[in-house]
Amino acid sequence: MKRIGMLTSGGDCQGLNAALRGVAKTLYQHYGSDVQIFGIRDGYRGLIEGDYHPMAPADFSGILVQGGTILGTSRQPFKKMQVEENGVDKVARMKETYNKMKLDCLVILGGNGTHKTANLLSQEGLHVVTLPKTIDNDLWGTDMTFGFQSAVDIATNVLDCIHTTATSHGRVFIVEVMGHKVGWLTLHAGIAGGADVILLPEIPYDVDKIAKVLSRRNEMGKRFSILAVAEGALSKEEAKLSKKEFKAARAKMTEPSISYRLAGELASRTGQEIRVTIPGHFQRGGSPCAFDKMLSTRFGAAAGKLIIKEQYGYMVGLRDNKVVPVPLCEVAGKLKTVPVDCQEVKTARLLGISLGD
Ligand code: F6P
Numbered sequence: 291m292k293r294i295g296m297l298t299s300g301g302d303c304q305g306l307n308a309a310l311r312g313v314a315k316t317l318y319q320h321y322g323s324d325v326q327i328f329g330i331r332d333g334y335r336g337l338i339e340g341d342y343h344p345m346a347p348a349d350f351s352g353i354l355v356q357g358g359t360i361l362g363t364s365r366q367p368f369k370k371m372q373v374e375e376n377g378v379d380k381v382a383r384m385k386e387t388y389n390k391m392k393l394d395c396l397v398i399l400g401g402n403g404t405h406k407t408a409n410l411l412s413q414e415g416l417h418v419v420t421l422p423k424t425i426d427n428d429l430w431g432t433d434m435t436f437g438f439q440s441a442v443d444i445a446t447n448v449l450d451c452i453h454t455t456a457t458s459h460g461r462v463f464i465v466e467v468m469g470h471k472v473g474w475l476t477l478h479a480g481i482a483g484g485a486d487v488i489l490l491p492e493i494p495y496d497v498d499k500i501a502k503v504l505s506r507r508n509e510m511g512k513r514f515s516i517l518a519v520a521e522g523a524l525s526k527e528e529a530k531l532s533k534k535e536f537k538a539a540r541a542k543m544t545e546p547s548i549s550y551r552l553a554g555e556l557a558s559r560t561g562q563e564i565r566v567t568i569p570g571h572f573q574r575g576g577s578p579c580a581f582d583k584m585l586s587t588r589f590g591a592a593a594g595k596l597i598i599k600e601q602y603g604y605m606v607g608l609r610d611n612k613v614v615p616v617p618l619c620e621v622a623g624k625l626k627t628v629p630v631d632c633q634e635v636k637t638a639r640l641l642g643i644s645l646g647d
Contacts, residue, residue: 291324291325291326292317292321292324292325292326292394292395292597293325293326293328293391293392293393293394294313294317294325294326294327294328294393294394294395294396294397294597295327295328295330295337295342295388295391295393295395295396295397296310296313296314296327296328296329296330296361296396296397296398296399297329297330297333297334297336297337297361297396297397297398297399298310298333298359298361298362298363298399298400298423299333299334299363299364299365299366299398299399299400299403299404299407300333300363300365300400300401300402300403300404300423300424301363301365301401301424301425301574302357302358302359302363302574303423303424303425303435303436303437303438303440303441303574304357304425304436304437304440304441304574304575304576304577304578304579304582305423305436305437305440305578305582305583305585305586306358306359306363306399306423306436306437306586307353307354307356307357307358307359307360308353308354308355308436308578308582308583308586308587308590309399309421309423309436309586309587309589309590309593310350310353310359310360310361310399310590311350311353311354311587311590312586312587312588312589312590312591312593312594313397313421313590313591313593313594313597314327314345314347314349314350314590314594315350315590315591315594316590316591316593316594316595316598317594317597317598318347320594320598321598326344327344327345328342328343328344328345328391328393329342329343329344329345329349329360329361330342330361330387331343331361331362332361332362332363332364333361333362333363333364333365333366333400333404334364334366334371334380334384334404334407335364335366336361336362337383337384337387337388337396338366338378338380338383338384338387339383339387340383340386340387340390342387342391354583354587355577355578355583356577357575357576357577357578358575359399365403366380366403366407367403368403368406368407371407371410372410381410381411381414384411384416385411385414385416388411388416393416393417394417394597395417395418395419395597395602396411396416396417396418396419397418397419397420397421397593397597398418398419398420398421399420399421399423400420400421400422400423400424401422401423401424401426401428401429401435402424402428402429402625404420405420405422405429405605405618405621405622405623406622406623408420408605408618408622409618409619409621409622409623410622412602412603412618412619413619417600417602417603418602418603418618419593419596419597419601419602419604419605419606420593420604420605420606420618420621421436421586421589421590421593421605421606422435422436422589422605422606422607422621423435423436423437424437424438425437425438425440425441425468425469425475425573425574426438426468426469426470426472426474426475427469427472427474427475427626428469428470428471428472428474428625428626428627429605429621429626430620430621430624430625430626431605431607431616431620431621431624431626432605432606432607432608432609432616433607433608433609433610433611434585434608436578436582436585436586436589437574437578437582438474438475438478438582439579439581439582439585440576440577440578440579440581440582441468441475441479441573441574442475442478442479442482443579444569444572444573444575444576445465445467445468445475445476445479445483445518445569445573446478446479446482446483447483448465448479448483448567448569448572449465449479449480449482449483449484449485449516449518450483450484452465452516452567453483453484453514453516456514456515456516456565457513457514459514459563460513460514460563461514461562461563461564461565462504462514462515462516462517462556462560462562462563462564462565463514463515463516463517463564463565463566463567464517464519464549464552464553464564464565464566464567465483465485465516465517465518465519465549465567465568465569466519466520466521466547466548466549466566466567466568466569467479467480467518467519467520467521467569467573468521468569468570468571468573468574469491469520469521469522470521470522471491471522471625471627472490472491472492472520472522472625472626472627472628473488473489473490473491473492473493473520473522473523473627473628474628475520475573476488476489476490476518476519476520476523477490477628477634477635477638478634479518480518480638480643481634481637481638481641481643483516483518484516485516485517485518485643486503486507486515486516486517486643486644487500487503487504487515487516487517487518487519487643487644487645487646488517488518488519488638488643488644488645488646489517489518489519489520489523489552489645489646490520490523490628490645491520491522491523491524491627492627492628492629492630493630493635493645493646493647494524494525494526494528494529494646494647495523495524495525495526495645495646495647496525496526496646496647497525497552497555497556497559497646498559499644499646499647500517500552500556500644500646501555501556501559501560503515503644504556504560504562505560505562508560508562515562517552519548519549519552521548523548523646526647547566547568549566549568550566553565553566585608588608588613589606589608589613592606592613592615593606596615601615603617603618603619604616604617604618605617605618605621607621
């Protein structure tokens, strides 16, 4: 009897349940009743505390379209995983639970932080297979993570809706898009949603240049302007600061949201009326889009295949539209930022979209 544990860790996204289902269906198809899957609650917390339960094929039925994760999730900072906290060695606890469960393999669905811990567990000798999830698309080793396209759809829809009201009122709108420290989501939604200005963390902006773009549009008789701004976007001045200086500068700011700060700076420079919309966690909610249902299912099936072949220590990744195994040690600790000369950036520039630089 094969014994497989599954957990979902970090911020949730669309397609987690579809991916779990893909793994489970592949395993049941191959092993029939000769496999027992266990669901581990709330990510690594469940593994640390031994919070798990046996699952049956029916648990994976009807969840393809469900958002969120049926297993629950939690954020466990990697740094805190490595140190003993309140007398608890978390890595030792996770190994204990794995051994107590007599697992043949632990399937982990997560993003960047999750993959650092997954690699650590793999190096500690646990059999681990992982799947790349996050709306940020910032995981090294895969062209795309699941959750990303669904979030692009939502952020694009926000930009589409903002367009109509911005046109009616002749206003400037800033839409703040998630993505943590990278700009994939903003870049894709910005182009798909017809933004006039797209600001990414990878391309520091000059507020005077953006103000000029807005004024020029006004002079040309264009009554509205839409800015898609990544939550992690940086000004040219901020980009020059060291990590410590940056933290200190941000701590002093009375307005924590980049969008509201930018709105104030642009309003005083252009005299235009500026509104801000922040869709926030809305971008991570709801059902996966068709693309993500397909991608999650492909990843799930490929992860199931790795388990069947007893090929451990890998993440399944998408490369040139093929799902391939990528060694965990190649993925862990690396951030996939937007290359400033990638095709999407070039497309934006060709269209005359300002990137604020
Ligand atoms: O990593 C996904 C993400 O939604 C980021 O885009 C965002 O910066 C962060 O999570 C928000 O984290 P939390 O859900 O902990 O507020």
